[in-house]
Amino acid sequence: MTQHADDPKRRGPEGLRAMDRATTILFELAAHPGGLSLADLARQTGLTLTTVHRMIGTLRAHRLTRETPDGRQALGPGTLILARGFLGGLDFRVEALPVLAELRDATDEACHLGTLANPHIVYVDKLDSTRSVGVVSRIGGTAPAVTTAVGRAILAHSPAEVVDAVIASTATQLGRHIDADALHAELARTRQDGFSRDLGENEPWVSCLGAPVFDENGSPVAAISLSIPTERFEPARVAELGALVRRSAGRISEALGHITDWPGTTNGQD
DSSP: OOOOTTOGGGGSHHHHHHHHHHHHHHHHHHTOTTOBOHHHHHHHHTOOHHHHHHHHHHHHHTTSEEEOTTSOEEEOTHHHHHHHHHHHTOHHHHHHHHHHHHHHHHHOSEEEEEEEETTEEEEEEEEOOSSSSOOOOOTTOEEEGGGSHHHHHHHTTSOHHHHHHHHHHHHHHHOOOOOHHHHHHHHHHHHHHSSEEEESSSSTTEEEEEEEEEOTTSOEEEEEEEEEEGGGOOGGGHHHHHHHHHHHHHHHHHHTTOOOOOTTOBTTBO
């Protein structure tokens, strides 16, 4: 007898395990846009080849995965529907875009808007540099939260349990050991200054300054960053550019109903 999706027998531990395995596969494929062979996917996820083959069959039926011409497994067109639904529900994108445009025009450098997706941040919007040489990135791209200006700006104002979860996930999912004391010191400096730094720590050729975007409840729902090729980044301008990013983020927060009150500022203005 065919069981329906709402059948109680489908909601037991095995169903939860299947969901966990499927999402593990999807996140692994998201980290490898070019695709992976079934064997590599099994090795990367720690699942058996039989399990991966079964899960891929189900995911492909829903167009969440696809097979490339050379036989690799990759994310499918169905994920675009999910992504559009996710991005379309983020009101802060609408409020952020004109502010990002002003920040980009004032600096001629690339600007990003990102949100936390443990252990990553996801770039949900961006404006490219007006210069001939700039930072290459893409909407929907991810990077480790702990090493990026966007991630650090969000984590600096997140509950301790969120920070701890990101540190743990960075170790288990990304295979990176994080010096928790050093990270907490960096987050404390971020809170004090009102802006975060990533001076080539995520990618040596890019230096970034970020600041959090808060909703009406004071929760850090996103962050923006100014991204500059390290070869033309001027360390002496960190305070100046950091304050500019902080003010820009404050304007977006205010549009979302939050009043920014950094030390020495009024409503996000120095």
